[in-house]
Amino acid sequence: MHLDGKKILLGVTGSIAAYKAAHLTRLLVKEGAEVQIIMSTSALDFITPLTLATLSKGPVHHQFADSATGVWTNHVELGMWADLFLVAPISANTLAKFAQGICDNLLTATYLSAKCPVMVAPAMDLDMYLHPAVKENLQRLADFGNIILEAESGELASGLNGQGRLMEPEHILEHVTQFFQESQTFRGKxxxxxxxxxxxxxxxxxxxxxxxxxxxxxxxxxxxxxxxxxxxxxxxxxxxxxxxxxxxxxxxxxxxxxxxxxxxxxxxxxxxxxxxxxxxxxxxxxxxxxxxxxxxxxxxxxxxxxxxxxxxxxxxxxxxxxxxxxxxxxxxxxxxxxxxxxxxxxxxxxxxxxxxxxxxxxxxxxxxxxxxxxxxxxxxxxxxxxxxxxxxxxxxxxxxxx
The missing domain is CATH 3.40.50.10300 (CoaB-like)
Structure with missing residues (x-):
């Protein structure tokens, strides 16, 4: 399988497209990847941790400490564990936090401490995606060396039709696979x-x-x-x-x-x-x-x-x-x-x-x-x-x- 042995940290944020994270998780696991998942607090309104935990075969992280056990979730270790940090979908809100270094939840803290490459797939409504602030934040992340998977065009949750749809999970998988293939070209040189x-x-x-x-x-x-x-x-x-x-x-x-x-x-x-x-x-x-x-x-x-x-x-x-x-x-x-x-x-x-x-x-x-x-x-x-x-x-x- 294309992703055998690869460790992928999947971030899920508060977007209606968060439901697609379930299909994306299944595709990544099917290709042999080991997947851990971090959700932003607002993502919990769109998809349950239980769904993603079942598909990823592991716990889903969304807070710094488990309220029941008091066990701390080490965001630094999560970032060091991964070969790739994939955030799909990334909302306009989390995108802005990444771009400005705002650290107010487990997901943003992990991003700021991550040692691995970062890939983000935005999802939002048409006018939001075209707003100069969003474009500037996407460019800022690109300047940081992050990989941007541009949104696709189609029917949006608002009823409008245009660019803003989360890239389809199958297409994201293609980019992830290509990333790992290309990342080996000059390894050791x-x-x-x-x-x-x-x-x-x-x-x-x-x-x-x-x-x-x-x-x-x-x-x-x-x-x-x-x-x-x-x-x-x-x-x-x-x-x-x-x-x-x-x-x-x-x-x-x-x-x-x-x-x-x-x-x-x-x-x-x-x-x-x-x-x-x-x-x-x-x-x-x-x-x-x-x-x-x-x-x-x-x-x-x-x-x-x-x-x-x-x-x-x-x-x-x-x-x-x-x-x-x-x-x-x-x-x-x-x-x-x-x-x-x-x-x-x-x-x-x-x-x-x-x-x-x-x-x-x-x-x-x-x-x-x-x-x-x-x-x-x-x-x-x-x-x-x-x-x-x-x-x-x-x-x-x-x-x-x-």
């Missing part, structure tokens, strides 16, 4: 990613940097981690931090510091992704005190920084994969292909500053990917999460044993 900008000090107050947000690097880190990889991110100051329990973060400031920390981890990595926007030059002399404004002009002598990808490309081991990035404004393809060869990359991802909605700060990107074997592909403008998944798939399909 070590991924090293540089991300964000570097800052090159002029004096104790000022520095030279760039507009990199680290959004692309964070998305790539999360994409690898979601497939079971052990990910280490060397992160520039102020860059977006990825959110996943499988990711370790080392924050650095200058290009030299990024090189030194990256070099420590490089020899252990199976796959290295050089996504950081590393400053090419740094001030030759750093003032020990703040430079006072005086003349109309000020000259700063710059010296070249170490090229991290080039330096580590020389140390690349057999079977080790290196992925590079190129942000160009002219002769884009020529420069990208030159870097592909010069820096010993297996593939390089090209951004052009000429493409609308691509490059620094944007949530979207449009890229061309060039491979060492001469193949290439170009995307439309996509969310950076989608670009990250594509890059990870390209790495998976490289003709190298990973």
């Amino acid at each position: 070590k991924i090293l990613i540089t991300s964000g900008p570097t800052q090159e000090a002029i004096d104790p107050v000022r520095f030279i940097s760039n507009h990199s947000s680290g959004k692309m690097g964070a998305a790539i880190a999360e994409a690898f981690a979601s497939k079971g990889a052990d990910v280490t991110v060397i992160l520039g100051q102020g860059a977006k931090k990825p959110h996943h329990t499988g990711i370790k973060i080392h924050t650095v400031r200058s290009a030299q510091e990024m090189y030194e920390v990256t070099q420590i981890h490089h020899h252990q990595a199976d796959i290295c992704v050089f996504a950081a926007a590393v400053a090419d030059y740094t001030p030759k002399d750093i003032a020990t005190e703040k430079i006072k404004k005086s003349d109309d002009q000020m000259q700063i002598t710059l010296v070249k920084n170490v090229d991290i990808a080039f330096a580590l490309g020389k140390k690349k081991k057999q079977g080790q994969i290196h992925v590079g990035f190129a942000l160009e404004t002219e002769n884009e393809v020529f420069h990208a292909k030159s870097k592909l060869e010069k820096k010993n990359f297996d593939l390089i991802v090209l951004n052009s500053m000429r493409d609308q909605g691509a490059g620094f700060q944007y949530d979207t990107n449009k890229v061309s990917i060039f491979f060492k074997n001469g193949k290439s592909l170009t995307t439309d403008t996509l969310h950076k999460d989608e670009v990250a998944k594509l890059i990870v798939d390209c790495v998976k399909d490289l003709p190298i044993e990973i």
Whole structure:
């Protein structure tokens, strides 16, 4: 069976769709999963714990302590026990609590302490589902690294017809099965990613940097981690931090510091992704005190920084994969292909500053990917999460044993 040995913690909230949790539980158990269930207090109005306990073959949790025995339900242990925390249905109310970190019942407490991946399937009326607050909360959960199973369209409890129906249990099962299949792709592999900008000090107050947000690097880190990889991110100051329990973060400031920390981890990595926007030059002399404004002009002598990808490309081991990035404004393809060869990359991802909605700060990107074997592909403008998944798939399909 597809889910043999998998431990799934099923959360059920106060929605008319809560009755479907019974069918979903039965499907999960039938596929071999071990299921424990947590209900929110309001869910008790829609389906009984006895029904779900019978189908899951175990007790259903809905309070911090059993009123009869006084035994405490350990929400931390529940989150650590599970391979996946699936909340279906999740109501607008619980969604908002998850998004804002509000912890007023056993279900929300378990969510906040969960170490495992989280998958949520919303269910609510049409206008509620389309409300900007709900959309923002769903996006916030997605930004946390949670998996969102979008509501399906059809007849709703209000009599309206549109998007808001809980995804059918059979479809949820397909997503759960696919999740566990994909989560094994890079299990046991070590991924090293540089991300964000570097800052090159002029004096104790000022520095030279760039507009990199680290959004692309964070998305790539999360994409690898979601497939079971052990990910280490060397992160520039102020860059977006990825959110996943499988990711370790080392924050650095200058290009030299990024090189030194990256070099420590490089020899252990199976796959290295050089996504950081590393400053090419740094001030030759750093003032020990703040430079006072005086003349109309000020000259700063710059010296070249170490090229991290080039330096580590020389140390690349057999079977080790290196992925590079190129942000160009002219002769884009020529420069990208030159870097592909010069820096010993297996593939390089090209951004052009000429493409609308691509490059620094944007949530979207449009890229061309060039491979060492001469193949290439170009995307439309996509969310950076989608670009990250594509890059990870390209790495998976490289003709190298990973």
